Amino acid sequence: MAKITSSIGVGSGLEIGALVQTLVTADTAAKKSQIARQTSNNAAMISGIGALRSALTAYSTAMGKLNDKNAPSFNAYAGKSSNEGVVKVNAGNTAVAGSYSVAVSNLATSSKVATNAFVGGATSLVGDGDMTITQGTTSYTLKVPAGATLESVRDQINKELGAKGISANIVTGEGGSRLVLGSTTTGKGTDISVSGDVTSLNVDGTQSMAANGAGYVTEKAVDAKMTIDGLVVTSASNKVADAVSGLTFELTGVSAVGTAATVTVAANSDGLKTSIQGFVDAYNTLQKAISSLTATSQDEEGNLVLGSLTNDPTTRSLLSDLRKVLTDVGSGDRLTTLGQLGINTTKDGTLEFNSAKFTAAMDDKKLGNEVQELFSGENGIFARMNKAIDPYNAADGSLVSRKAGLDSVAKNLKDQQDALDHRVETLTASLTKQYATLDANLGKMKAQANQITAIFDALNAQAKKS
Template identity: 70%
Template sequence: MASPLTSSTGLGSGLNITDIVSVLVKSDTAAKQAQITRQTANNTAYISGVGALRSALTTFTTAMSKLNDQASPSFNAYAATSASDSIVKATASNTAVAGTYNIEVKNLATSSKVASQAFAAGASTSIPEGDLVISQGGKDYTVKVGANATLQTVRDQINKELGGSGFSANIVTGEDGARLVLGSTTTGANTDISVSGLGLDIDGTKSMADNGAGYITAVAKDAVVLIDGLEVKSASNTVSDAISGIKLDLNGASATGVTTKVTVAANNDGLKTSIQAFVDAFNTLQKAVTSLTSTSKDEDGNTVLGSLTNDPTTRSLLGDVRGVLSEVGAGDRLTTLSQLGINTQRDGTLEFNSTKFTAAMNDKKLGGEVQDLFTGTGGIFERMNKAIEPYNSTDGSLATRKASLDKVAANLAEQQAALDRRTDSLTESLTKKYVALDTALGKMKAQADQITSIFEAINAQAKKS
C-alpha cells in the first residue's frame, strides 16, 4: 500500500500541502482502487465458497465410504450375536438366515513351530555355505547361505527373505546350547515346517524331544468345531462356509461339552441406524450448499448474497446429486428411497419416516434388498460418487475453478501493487511541485514585503522634510 503523507503546511503560502496532494491523488486513483477492492472481495468470497463446497463434498463422500466398508457392512439385513465373543465371534452377511446355533470349539487351528538340534557354540556357530531349503505345505523356499555364516546370520537372512511368506526365525539358547527356531503364520493340518541342508535338518512331523530336532509342542492342527453337534474342520480360525451367510471367528477353545449360543436375527435397528446416518450426511451437505447459495437481509435491510449464489457449477452439482436420489434402482422389489420412508423436503433436505421404514421391514420384508439399493453395483453410493467425482476430484471442475480464481487473485494483487506504486509516485511528484510552488510564493512574499518596506521608508522621509 502507498505510504501515508506526513501532514505539512506551506510556509510561504500557508496552504495544507498534504491535504491538497491527498485529494488530487485520490481523484486520480479512486476509481481504479474501488474496482480492485470490489473485485478482490468478490474473488475472495468465491475462493472461500469453492473451498467450503469441496470440504462439504469430501465430508459427504467420506461418510458414504464408512457406510460402505466391506469389512464391516452397514446394510446387512441380519445381525449375529454370540453369547461369548472370547470363544467365538459371529458376523452375519446379507445372505444369512435367522436362527440359533450352538457352537463348541474343540480346538483352535494351530501353526507349525519347530527347532533345530542344539549347538554348543551358541549363536556364533559356523554354518557352511550352501542352500538351506525350508518346506511347508508342499512348497519349497530356498535360502542361499554365503560364506562365513553363523547361526545368527542365517536367522537374520531367513527373516529378511521369507518374512513376507509368513516365516519367522529366532535363536533360543538352553542348557544344551542354541537352537534355530522357526515359526509360521500359516495354520492347519499338513502345514508342518521341514528344513534340509547345512546341518540344520528338521522334520516338522517329529517331536524335538524324541529326535533332537522337530516340532516343539505338537504338529500343526486344523480347528475343530461342533455346530449343533455336527463336526466342522477348518485350516484357519476363521470359518466362513459352515453356516450360510455367517462368518465365525474362533478365539478360544470351549470347556468340554460347553456350547456357545450364536443368534442370527433381522437387523432392523442396524439398518435404521445406517440409513439415518446416510440421511444425516446428505442433509449436512444440503445445508452447507444452501448456506453458500442463499440470499439474506442484513440489519439495514440490504440483500446479502451467498458466496456461490447463482453459481452455475454449484447449480449443476446440486442437480446431479438430487438426480441420484430420484433415480430408480435395479432391485427386484426395493428400487427407490421412498419405499424406505425417505423423501425430499421443500428445502432439499431428506426426511426419514421411521413408521414407513418399519412397515417396509416387517410387512414387506425388504430388509434383504437394502444393501443392494445403497452399496450394490449401480447402487446409490456408486452413482452418487460418479455424480460428485467430476466436480470434486483433484482435476475436477471445482479444482479447476479454484486454480482460475487463484490466478485472478494474483492478478488483482499485481494490480494493487501497481496502483500503490502509482500512488506513491504521484504523491511524491505532486508534493515536490507544491513544495516548489510554496517556496516560490515565499520568495515573492519576501520581495513584496521588502518593496513595501522601501515605500514605507520613502513616505516616512517625505513627511519629515
C-alpha cells in the same frame, strides 16, 4: 505506502499535505476500491470452496464406514453368540433365521519350528548356499551369502518372506540360540520345513524338536474342529464361512467339556434402521453445509447478502448430480428406490426417514435382504454417489482446479495492490516535491514584492520631505 504529513506552505499558506492527500486519493481511490472488492469476493470464494471440499470429504468418509466390506452395515440378518469367548458369528443376506448349537474342540493352528541350538549365540556362523523353506506345497529359496550368521539369516527371512506370512526370530535358552520360524497360515499340512546347502539350519517340521533337536516347537499345525448341531466340521482357518449358508463363524476359543454356545440368527431390522438413519444424517449434513454456502440473506440495512458460493455454477452442478443419485432407479429385484424404505426429499433438499414406512417394508414386504444391494451393490447408492462426487473432489477434480484458479487471482490482486501502493508512494513524493517547489517560488516572489514595496515607500517618504 508513503505517509503524507500535514504542512503549511511558507510562501503560499497552502496546506500542502492535505492538498497532496486529496490529489493522490482522487487518482487512486477507484482502483483501490476495485482491488478491495475483488479481493474480498475472491477470498470468500476460496473459503467457500474449501468448506465445500471439507463437507464432501466428511460425507465420503461417512459413506465409506457404512460401506465397509469387512463390517457390512446393511445385512438383512444379525447373528448373536451366547459365548463370544468360543465363537463369534456374522450373518449375511443369505442367512436364515434360526438357532444353532456350536461346540469347538480345537482351534486351527499354524506351524512353528526351531533349528538346532548354536552355542555361540546369535552371531554364530551358519554357512552359505541355497536355503529352501517349504510350507505345504509351496517352497521359497533364499541365497545365503558367505559369512552369514544366525542373526543375518533371521533378518533375510523377514525381509524376503515377511509378505508371504513367514517370519523368523532368535530364541536363546539353555544350550544356545535357535532360529525359530513361524507362519500366519493355519491348518493341517502347513508345517514348515527347511532344507538345502545350509545344513546347520535344516528342520523337519513333521518331527518334534524335543526328540530331534530341530523340529516343531509344540505341535504340528492342525485344522480347527467344531460341531454344529452335532455335525462335525473341520476348517484350515478359524474363520469358517462355508459350514452354514449365510453365516461366518469366527472361532475364538475351545469349549468347556460338555458345553456348547448357542448361535441365534434373526432379522436385522433395528441394525438396518440405524444404518439407513446414518446415511440420511450424513447426506443431510452435506446438504445443510451446501445450503449455508449458497444461501442469501439481508443485513441490518436490508441489503441483499450473498453466500460465498451463491449462484456458483460448479456447486449447482454438484447438487444436481447428488440429487439425481437419490432419484435414480437401482438394479435390485423388488427394492429399487429409497422411497420404498421411507426415505424422501423435503423442500429444502434434505432427506426425511419415515420409520413407519420402513417397518412396513421390512415386516410386510420382506425387503430386508435387498437393502444391502440397494446401498452397497455394484451400482448401488454408494457407488453412484462416489461416481458423482469424484469429478469434483478428487485430487484432479474441478474444485481443486477452481481453487488453483482462485489462488492465481489472489496473487494477481496482491500484485496489483503492491503496484498501487508503489504508485501512491511515488505520486505522493512527486506532488509533494512539486508543491514544495511552487511554495518556495511563491515565497521568493513575495519577498521580491515586499522589497519593491519597501523601495516605493522609501521614495514616497523622501518626496514628501522635499
